[in-house]
Amino acid sequence: MMPVQPHRVCVAGASGRMGQMLVEAVIGSGDCVLAGALDRMASPALGLDAGAFAGRHTGVVIGADPVAGLADSRFLIDFTRPEGTIEHLRACVAHGVKLVIGTTGFSEAQKAEIAEASKSIAIMMAPNMSVGVNVTMKLLEMAAKALSTGYDIEVIEAHHRHKVDAPSGTALKMGEVIAAALGRDLKDCAVYAREGVTGERDPSSIGFATVRGGDIVGDHTVLFAGIGERIEITHKSSSRSTYAQGSLRAVRFLAGRSHGLYDMFDVLGLS
Missing domain, CATH: 3.40.50.720 (NAD(P)-binding Rossmann-like Domain)
Known part of the structure; x- marks a missing residue:
């Protein structure tokens, strides 16, 4: 051989x-x-x-x-x-x-x-090569389909002070996976910033929040916030x-x- x-x-x-x-x-x-x-x-x-x-x-x-x-x-x-x-x-x-x-x-x-x-x-x-992150993406797809009504969706990410783009590519990919599972286009429903009097939250929107500081390798949480409960799916990278x-x-x-x-x-x- x-x-x-x-x-x-x-x-x-x-x-x-x-x-x-x-x-x-x-x-x-x-x-x-x-x-x-x-x-x-x-x-x-x-x-x-x-x-x-x-x-x-x-x-x-x-x-x-x-x-x-x-x-x-x-x-x-x-x-x-x-x-x-x-x-x-x-x-x-x-x-x-x-x-x-x-x-x-x-x-x-x-x-x-x-x-x-x-x-x-x-x-x-891929915006993230981590095996765990990509399994998380699959879980998000499943969760989005099951929680398609009555839940507000927010993506929160944190990275080190040297990262130059925001939101992270991983956060955007998470948003894309969720939007696709809901039959939406992320371009039409993403909210990347909130300031001042914004009015009530659009229930069809997917919000993003960005944190930058220190040496954080990469933390991502997707929050599905309903009435009386909330579900958080989180992945944290330490290396x-x-x-x-x-x-x-x-x-x-x-x-x-x-x-x-x-x-x-x-x-x-x-x-």
């Missing part, structure tokens, strides 16, 4: 908090190997070994050129910024590299470009390692696909 070849993975944003967690996860896995590491042009980590932060020698140097970074890779995991991810997407299409996207905050035009690219390469895109492990599950899932756009429900068999 021929030995199974490891999945050759490139990590984008390799010197960032999430990037370092991804590098560690790839190194520690039994079926993946670090084949490339990318970072922004201004990063002080350029030229360093990708495992230097952990005192590990990987032989992979962090660079800023996507073509060079992807030259020996079959997969790219990207948790960077929308503009960086789109640049990497184009390089992946040009070189036939499969892509795992954890970046959030894309514009509609950028989402359309990702969808178009998935006709050529396999892409898994980014769960996102990294979910990303590797996505790599394994994409290994058997040539093209198409997938999400974590597909990866976990929850669709």
